[in-house]
């Protein structure tokens with residue numbers, strides 16, 4: 258089944274076509290990567306899919322249902338969650354609380370029950386902490402649940418963001434540069450985590466510059482350049498496409514991609 262379908266989507270900023278008539282389908286449970294040079298439109302595409310921007314043209318469908326123009330919080334309720342290119346961590350909250358924020362996004366019932374401290378709210382908080390610890394265990398951070406997020410190293414913060422996105426129980430997870438700024442060990446941890454998420458049946462759409470990572474884990478790739486589709490296909494199709502090599506991979510990137518071959 259197709260989890261996510263994007264058709265002829267586009268948006269312009271001040272006359273610049275940041276995303277220009279882009280189309281692709283993402284198969285349920287797969288890892289689908291969007292690559293391209295800086296400024297190619299990858300983050301803008303995520304903003305269009307996740308309802309942050311309203312497309313000027315085109316449609317977005319989740320599991321066959323048109324969700325074009327649906328607001329971000331409603332998309333979360335329909336099973337779409339994302340992380341951001343720049344860390345969005347609440348540094349003065351604990352690690353567990355950062356994850357619980359994600360859960361509350363899904364369960365938000367309004368402020369009144371909270372003000373009254375209704376038993377249902379007390380129960381909800383206890384359940385969401387239990388669930389947060391379970392998710393932290395998955396990313397290897399259960400032991401740091403009560404530490405301030407500010408005390409975590411960078412690589413763990415990147416994983417914490419993914420745990421928070423998972424707290425909304427997504428069917429589709431959009432990850433914008435999850436390994437950016439990570440060292441090789443941290444990148445490996447992220448790689449394993451993404452593979453585990455996909456193995457659980459969650460569809461992953463990945464934007465990432467680390468070509469080794471992308472080429473190893475993606476079922477399919479979609480290459481953007483100046484907002485337009487340059488190529489799409491398997492890692493092998495993309496890595497050997499002369500247009501892609503010219504526009505993006507360059508000599509260095511192509512070597513790196515070739516090394517990533519298993």
Ligand SMILES: Nc1ncnc2c1ncn2[C@@H]1O[C@H](COP(=O)(O)OP(=O)(O)O)[C@@H](O)[C@H]1O
Nearest residue numbers: 270273275293294295296297298299300301302
């Ligand atoms: N909110 C915005 N206002 C104006 N221009 C934007 C905005 N968001 C993105 N852009 C422009 O759109 C293009 C694509 O940006 P972006 O999607 O961030 O690229 P990428 O994530 O591939 O590096 C760039 O030229 C960028 O300057």
Ligand SMILES: [Mg+2]
Nearest residue numbers: 299300301342
């Ligand atoms: Mg970006």
